[in-house]
Amino acid sequence: xxxxxxxxxxxxxxxxxxxxxxxxxxxxxxxxxxxxxxxxxxxxxxxxxxxxxxxxxxxxxxxxxxxxxxxxxxxxxxxxxxxxxxxxxxxxxxxxxxxxxxxxxxxxxxxxxxxxxxxxxxxxxxxxxxxxxxxxxxxxxxxxxxxxxxxxxxxxxxxxxxxxxxxxxxxxxxxxxxxxxxxxxxxxxxxxxxxxxxxxxxxxxxxxxxxxxxxxxxxxxxxxxxxxxxxxxxxxxxxxxxxxxxxxxxxxxxxxxxxxxxxxxxxxxxxxxxxxxxxxxxxxxxxxxxxxxxxxxxxxxxxxxxxxxxxxxxxxxxxxxxxxxxxxxxxxxxxxxxxxxxxxxxxxxxxxxxxxxxxxxxxxxxxxxxxxxxxxxxxxxxxxxxxxxxxxxxxxxxxxxxxxxxxxxxxxxxxxxxxxxxxxxxxxxxxxxxxxxxxxxxxxxxxxxxxxxxxxxxxxxxxxxxxxxxxxxxxxxxxxxxxxxxxxxxxxxxxxxxxxxxxxxxxxxxxxxxxxxxxxxx
Numbered sequence: 191x192x193x194x195x196x197x198x199x200x201x202x203x204x205x206x207x208x209x210x211x212x213x214x215x216x217x218x219x220x221x222x223x224x225x226x227x228x229x230x231x232x233x234x235x236x237x238x239x240x241x242x243x244x245x246x247x248x249x250x251x252x253x254x255x256x257x258x259x260x261x262x263x264x265x266x267x268x269x270x271x272x273x274x275x276x277x278x279x280x281x282x283x284x285x286x287x288x289x290x291x292x293x294x295x296x297x298x299x300x301x302x303x304x305x306x307x308x309x310x311x312x313x314x315x316x317x318x319x320x321x322x323x324x325x326x327x328x329x330x331x332x333x334x335x336x337x338x339x340x341x342x343x344x345x346x347x348x349x350x351x352x353x354x355x356x357x358x359x360x361x362x363x364x365x366x367x368x369x370x371x372x373x374x375x376x377x378x379x380x381x382x383x384x385x386x387x388x389x390x391x392x393x394x395x396x397x398x399x400x401x402x403x404x405x406x407x408x409x410x411x412x413x414x415x416x417x418x419x420x421x422x423x424x425x426x427x428x429x430x431x432x433x434x435x436x437x438x439x440x441x442x443x444x445x446x447x448x449x450x451x452x453x454x455x456x457x458x459x460x461x462x463x464x465x466x467x468x469x470x471x472x473x474x475x476x477x478x479x480x481x482x483x484x485x486x487x488x489x490x491x492x493x494x495x496x497x498x499x500x501x502x503x504x505x506x507x508x509x510x511x512x513x514x515x516x517x518x519x520x521x522x523x524x525x526x527x528x529x530x531x532x533x534x535x536x537x538x539x540x541x542x543x544x545x546x547x548x549x550x551x552x553x554x555x556x557x558x559x560x561x562x563x564x565x566x567x568x569x570x571x572x573x574x575x576x577x578x579x580x581x582x583x584x585x586x587x588x589x590x591x592x593x594x595x596x597x598x599x600x601x602x603x604x605x606x607x608x609x610x611x612x613x614x615x616x617x618x619x620x621x622x623x624x625x626x627x628x629x630x631x632x633x634x635x636x637x638x639x640x641x642x643x644x645x646x647x648x649x650x651x652x653x654x655x656x657x658x659x660x661x662x663x664x665x666x667x668x669x670x671x672x673x674x675x676x677x678x679x680x681x682x683x684x685x686x687x688x689x690x691x692x693x694x695x696x697x698x699x700x701x702x703x704x705x706x707x708x709x710x711x712x
Contacts, residue, residue, distance in 0.1 A: 248413040261666040276664035282684045283666045285628045287534025290687035297587045319585040336568040342561035344372025348575040355578035360507035374566045376490045376527035379543035381411045388417045397448035402674035405460045418448035430464035434473045452484040458491040458626030461683040465500040465625040471508045487524040493531035496603035497625035522546040532598040540570030605686040612697040634680040640711035652680040663699045
């Protein structure tokens with residue numbers, strides 16, 4: 191401040207008296223305001239990088255990480271007229287079906303529309319089965335409105351419908367509505383369960399086994415909760431299969447520094463697209479029983495199975511078919527969502543979890559924990575009800591529903607096959623069959639020169655590759671390093687969701703780019 195005053199004096203050629211007056215006045219002004227600036231000003235925030243929760247700083251979520259932020263910047267640049275070698279950004283980084291052009295299922299949207307605006311119940315354009323579903327849901331809502339809160343575990347009739355759906359899916363194995371908790375997508379339920387499981391300090395800190403590659407929600411949640419991530423590797427050479435011997439290796443090593451308490455399985459797999467065999471699931475359940483682990487089965491892609499000879503088996507069904515030796519003791523929670531499968535309704539944030547063999551007192555604590563968030567979004571709950579209680583053969587909406595559902599899944603199967611075939615024609619890219627889910631996770635062979643260039647930039651080699659791909663082609667993928675991978679291997683995750691013609695363009699651009707990239711760094 192005094193330096194600034196001196197400059198003012200010099201510039202305006204003030205007299206000594208005037209100079210002294212100005213300096214004293216401004217000096218007093220500074221001293222007067224100094225306490226406020228120190229205590230409340232920007233220079234001394236209460237919340238800063240030193241005082242914030244250190245666990246949050248450890249959280250990383252690659253699916254919406256730096257490369258996606260750059261993609262958003264490029265989109266803005268394109269709108270402002272900045273010249274690029276492409277005209278649009280194609281976001282193949284995330285499993286957002288409707289953003290990629292998939293059309294909503296008519297029946298689902300009709301009923302939700304009726305619930306949101308009940309006056310439409312008088313409109314003849316809506317079929318009677320859609321109206322009856324909407325009336326039933328509204329009658330279960332407070333004040334007959336989906337604008338009201340529900341019970342914290344979710345609307346009772348919807349939990350009952352979920353239980354019936356699970357029973358039918360699993361060949362009659364009973365499901366208790368009181369063991370069903372509706373959630374804000376599956377992610378919310380997964381984080382809630384991890385909160386319940388996390389405890390202890392030092393070597394007694396909870397360890398959670400997650401697959402590598404993994405969906406970054408798991409590693410991010412564990413980081414936030416200061417739990418210990420126990421990595422087990424899927425076998426890329428065997429189509430990303432799960433080997434129980436690898437589970438044994440991982441848990442044995444982990445017991446040296448933490449208390450392994452849970453095992454997470456994603457089936458069908460994200461980001462790897464594999465579908466676990468029944469034998470594999472049985473082996474996992476036996477392992478969980480032997481090691482006294484809580485099983486978490488992420489089954490949000492259960493309708494997304496494409497490969498011949500593959501079939502979805504729910505962990506609960508297999509558990510109970512293995513008999514009381516396992517079904518009476520293995521603790522299990524399974525998750526499902528409205529965001530994937532044939533629906534792709536990500537924005538509604540609908541989902542559920544079913545708990546099996548949970549301690550009754552812990553179950554009360556779980557109910558308390560979900561009550562803190564009041565309740566999941568009611569439109570999401572309504573949409574979930576339509577997924578688990580779809581039109582029946584004797585109802586007017588059935589034919590259209592089945593046609594749209596089948597078309598969505600058939601198109602995904604075609605694109606899964608096409609993605610595998612095209613990528614495997616590119617020298618330096620190896621793609622396993624996309625057996626299920628919505629992604630491929632191909633391995634990249636990168637020149638040593640490219641790896642060194644990445645290191646100079648402080649980037650993982652596949653991040654360097656994906657960022658360069660984005661800048662040159664407008665295609666946004668997620669580097670494999672964001673999901674975890676064996677040292678010395680490089681991958682990217684790409685969704686198969688873009689419309690068929692656009693997906694062909696994406697694959698061709700990747701082919702051309704990889705050739706240029708390899709030549710540039712050879």
